[in-house]
Amino acid sequence: MAMKAIDPQYTADTKYALEVRNVDIYYSAFRAVKNCSFGMERNKITALIGPSGCGKSTVLRSLNRMNDLIAGARTEGEVLYRGQNLYDPDIDAVQVRRSIGMVFQKANPFPKSIYDNIAYGPRVNGWKGSKAEMDELVERALRGAVLWDEVKDDLKKSGLAISGGQQQRLCIARALAVEPEVILMDEPCSALDPISTLKIEELMFELRQRYSIVIVTHNMQQAARASDNTVFFLMDKEDRAGQIVEYGPTEQIFQSPKDERTEQYISGRFG
Amino acid sequence: MSAEPLTPLSASTGRLPQGEEVKQNVASRQQRGKLWQASLLFSVFVGLLVLLLLAWNIVNDAFGGIAVQEAVEVEALTGGRELEELAQPELVAILEENLRSRVLRNLNREQPLAERDAENLIEVILFEIIKPEVVATFSLYDYLFNRAEIEAQLAQDFPRAELEFKSWLRWDFIVNPMSSNPIFAGVRTALLGTLWLLVLTILISFPLGLGAAIYLEEYQSDKIFDERKPVGRFFNRVIERSTSIISTNIYNLSGVPSIIYGMLGLAIFVRALEAFTSGSFFGANEGTTANGRTIISAALTMSLLVLPVVIISSQEAIKAVPSTLRQASLGLGATKWQTIWKIVLPNALPGILTGTILAISRAIGETAPLIVVGASTFIVTDPTSIFSKFTVLPIQIYNWTSRPQDEFRAIAAAAIITLLILLLSLNATAILLRNYLRSRRVS
Numbered sequence: 001m002a003m004k005a006i007d008p009q010y011t012a013d014t015k016y017a018l019e020v021r022n023v024d025i026y027y028s029a030f031r032a033v034k035n036c037s038f039g040m041e042r043n044k045i046t047a048l049i050g051p052s053g054c055g056k057s058t059v060l061r062s063l064n065r066m067n068d069l070i071a072g073a074r075t076e077g078e079v080l081y082r083g084q085n086l087y088d089p090d091i092d093a094v095q096v097r098r099s100i101g102m103v104f105q106k107a108n109p110f111p112k113s114i115y116d117n118i119a120y121g122p123r124v125n126g127w128k129g130s131k132a133e134m135d136e137l138v139e140r141a142l143r144g145a146v147l148w149d150e151v152k153d154d155l156k157k158s159g160l161a162i163s164g165g166q167q168q169r170l171c172i173a174r175a176l177a178v179e180p181e182v183i184l185m186d187e188p189c190s191a192l193d194p195i196s197t198l199k200i201e202e203l204m205f206e207l208r209q210r211y212s213i214v215i216v217t218h219n220m221q222q223a224a225r226a227s228d229n230t231v232f233f234l235m236d237k238e239d240r241a242g243q244i245v246e247y248g249p250t251e252q253i254f255q256s257p258k259d260e261r262t263e264q265y266i267s268g269r270f271g
Numbered sequence: 272m273s274a275e276p277l278t279p280l281s282a283s284t285g286r287l288p289q290g291e292e293v294k295q296n297v298a299s300r301q302q303r304g305k306l307w308q309a310s311l312l313f314s315v316f317v318g319l320l321v322l323l324l325l326a327w328n329i330v331n332d333a334f335g336g337i338a339v340q341e342a343v344e345v346e347a348l349t350g351g352r353e354l355e356e357l358a359q360p361e362l363v364a365i366l367e368e369n370l371r372s373r374v375l376r377n378l379n380r381e382q383p384l385a386e387r388d389a390e391n392l393i394e395v396i397l398f399e400i401i402k403p404e405v406v407a408t409f410s411l412y413d414y415l416f417n418r419a420e421i422e423a424q425l426a427q428d429f430p431r432a433e434l435e436f437k438s439w440l441r442w443d444f445i446v447n448p449m450s451s452n453p454i455f456a457g458v459r460t461a462l463l464g465t466l467w468l469l470v471l472t473i474l475i476s477f478p479l480g481l482g483a484a485i486y487l488e489e490y491q492s493d494k495i496f497d498e499r500k501p502v503g504r505f506f507n508r509v510i511e512r513s514t515s516i517i518s519t520n521i522y523n524l525s526g527v528p529s530i531i532y533g534m535l536g537l538a539i540f541v542r543a544l545e546a547f548t549s550g551s552f553f554g555a556n557e558g559t560t561a562n563g564r565t566i567i568s569a570a571l572t573m574s575l576l577v578l579p580v581v582i583i584s585s586q587e588a589i590k591a592v593p594s595t596l597r598q599a600s601l602g603l604g605a606t607k608w609q610t611i612w613k614i615v616l617p618n619a620l621p622g623i624l625t626g627t628i629l630a631i632s633r634a635i636g637e638t639a640p641l642i643v644v645g646a647s648t649f650i651v652t653d654p655t656s657i658f659s660k661f662t663v664l665p666i667q668i669y670n671w672t673s674r675p676q677d678e679f680r681a682i683a684a685a686a687i688i689t690l691l692i693l694l695l696s697l698n699a700t701a702i703l704l705r706n707y708l709r710s711r712r713v714s
Binding site: 064066069071089094095097098101102104106108109110111120121124125171174178 | 492499593596597598599600601602603604605606609613614618
C-alpha cells in the first residue's frame with residue numbers, strides 16, 4: 001500500500017492551520033456530529049464551546065484521528081492540513097498525530113521519570129542524536145511548557161510524583177517534544193485549581209507564537225479570556241446530532257452574538 | 272425545571288420513625304450488621320481450622336517414631352562401647368569374629384579389610400552384622416502421647432526393638448532416588464521431574480498465552496487485510512470469527528476437567544506425534560522404551576491445561592492498564608506496537624507474571640493428566656533431557672499412599688511437605704516479583 005506523505009514544504013495561501021469541511025462523525029449508526037465546517041487560524045487559539053453532548057470533544061478528536069481508536073467511529077467529509085485531507089485512505093494516522101499533538105482532559109503522564117516522559121515521543125518517532133542532544137531537547141520542551149525551573153533538579157523523579165497542574169504542563173511539554181504544528185487540548189484545566197489553570201492559560205498565550213492551538217472548554221470565562229476564535233456547538237434536538245451554531249472571533253461571539261441560542265448559552269441561561 | 276409545589280410530607284400515608292423510635296430502629300439495624308459480621312468471622316475460622324487440620328495430618332505422618340530391631344546388639348559386639356569409639360584394628364577384629372569365612376573372602380577381594388578406614392568398616396558392620404530393621408512405625412501423635420501403650424506393645428512383640436524418633440523428611444530423602452525399600456527411598460527423581468516439567472511448561476505456555484492475550488486484547492478488532500478488496504474482506508471476516516470464538520470460549524476452556532486435557536495429550540502428543548515427542552525424529556535415543564511418554568509430552572499437555580488461565584490473567588492485566596496511557600502514547604505518534612511494547616506491557620507485567628506463576632503452580636500439583644499421559648510410577652534414573660521418561664511429585668505421592676505399609680504412608684507425607692514447600696516458594700516468588708516490578712516502575 002503506497003503511503004501518502006504530508007508535504008512538509010506545503011505552504012498554501014490559506015490562513016488556516018487546519019480546516020474542517022462538511023464533516024459528519026458517526027458512532028456506528030448514530031450521527032454524533034453533522035455538517036461541521038470551520039477553520040482554525042494559524043498561530044491563534046480556537047476554542048470549541050457548547051453544552052455536554054454537543055460533540056465538541058468528538059470534533060476535536062477527529063482533528064488528529066484519535067476517533068479511529070473507538071470501535072465503530074467513522075468520519076465523513078474532509079479535514080484539511082497542509083492541503084491534504086487527513087482522512088484520505090492512504091494517510092496513516094500515526095503520521096497525522098506527530099504533527100497534530102494532543103493534551104487530554106486528565107493529565108496522563110507515563111509512569112516513568114519526567115525525563116523519560118519527554119524523551120518518549122522523540123524516541124518512538126525515530127529520533128537520532130546523542131545523549132547530550134536529547135538532554136537539550138528535554139530541556140527545551142520543559143522550558144517551552146514553563147516547567148523547567150520547577151523540575152530541573154528532579155528529572156529522574158516519576159512524572160506522577162508532581163502536582164496535578166505540573167503534570168498537565170508535563171503533558172504539554174511531552175507534546176511539544178515531537179515538534180508538532182497544531183496542539184489539541186481537550187478540557188486541559190477541568191481537573192485543576194484556579195492558579196494552575198491560570199498558568200496553563202498563560203502558557204497557551206506563549207505557545208501561540210509557535211503553534212496553532214485548539215481547545216475544548218466548558219469554562220465560559222476561559223474561552224472568553226484565552227481564545228482568539230470561538231466555535232459554538234449545540235445539539236440538534238431532533239436527531240441529537242451536534243452542529244455548529246456560530247463561529248467567529250471570540251470578541252464577537254461573546255459581545256454581539258448573531259444567534260439567539262449563543263447569546264442564551266454564554267449568558268448562562270441554559271446548558 | 273418545573274416549579275410545581277411538592278406535596279406536603281404529612282399528606283403521605285407511610286411514615287419514617289420519629290423520636291425514641293429512631294434510636295431503637297438504628298440499634299436493631301446495627302444488631303443485624305453485627306450478626307452478619309460474626310457469621311463471616313465464623314467462616315474465616317472454619318477455613319483456618321481446616322488448614323490446621325491439614326497441616327497436622329501431614330506432619331503427623333511425616334514425623335513420628337520407629338521401632339528398630341537389630342539382629343545383634345552393638346553392646347554385645349563391642350562390650351558396651353560405641354562403634355565410633357573403636358580403633359580400626361578393633362573393627363576389623365569384630366568383623367573377622369562374626370562373619371563367615373566366605374563373606375569375609377568376598378569383602379577382602381573388594382578391598383582388604385586392613386586397608387579400609389573406620390567409617391567404611393562401621394558401614395559394613397551395620398550392614399552385615401547388626402542389620403537394623405524397622406519393625407514398626409508410629410505416628411507423631413502416638414509417639415508423643417501414647418508412649419506407654421506403644422512401649423508395652425513393643426515389649427511384647429519385639430522385645431529387642433528400640434523406639435526412636437524419626438523425621439521422614441530429611442536431606443537424604445530429598446537427594447535419594449526412588450527405592451522399593453521405604454527406608455532408603457527418596458524423591459530426587461520425582462523432584463527433578465517436577466522441576467523439568469515446571470520449566471518447560473513455563474517456557475511453552477508463557478509466550479503462547481501472553482501472545483494470545485495481547486492479540487485478543489489489542490488487535491482483535493483490527494482489520495489485517497485491505498477492506499476495499501473482496502479477498503481482504505473475506506480473510507478479515509475469517510480471522511474475526513475465529514478470534515471471537517476463542518475469546519468467548521476461553522473461560523469455558525479454563526473450566527474443562529484436567530483429565531480431559533490428559534486424554535487430549537495422550538491422543539496428540541503421546542500417540543500422534545510420537546516420532547517427535549519420543550525424540551527419535553531428532554535422533555535422540557535414550558535407550559529406554561519411553562515411546563511418547565516423555566517429559567516433553569507432559570509439558571505440552573500441562574501447557575494446554577494452563578494456557579486458558581494464563582491467557583485470561585494476562586488479558587485482565589492488560590485490560591487494567593489505563594486507556595489514557597495508550598491514548599497519550601498514540602497521540603505522540605507512536606504506532607500501536609510501540610504503544611503495546613513500551614507502555615502497555617511494562618505496566619501489565621506484574622499482573623501477567625503473578626497470574627502465570629499462580630496458574631503454573633496450580634498445574635504442578637496436578638496428577639490426573641500426567642497419569643493419562645504416562646508418567647512412570649517406578650523409575651530410578653534421573654531425567655536428563657526433554658525426551659526422558661519421568662515421574663513427578665504428585666504421582667510419587669499417589670503411588671506411595673496406595674501402598675499398604677505404614678512406612679510408605681510416612682514417606683508420602685514427607686513428599687507432600689516437599690511438594691508444598693516447592694509450591695509455596697513458587698507463589699512467594701510470584702509475590703516478590705510483583706512487588707519488585709511495581710516498585711521499579713516509578714509511580
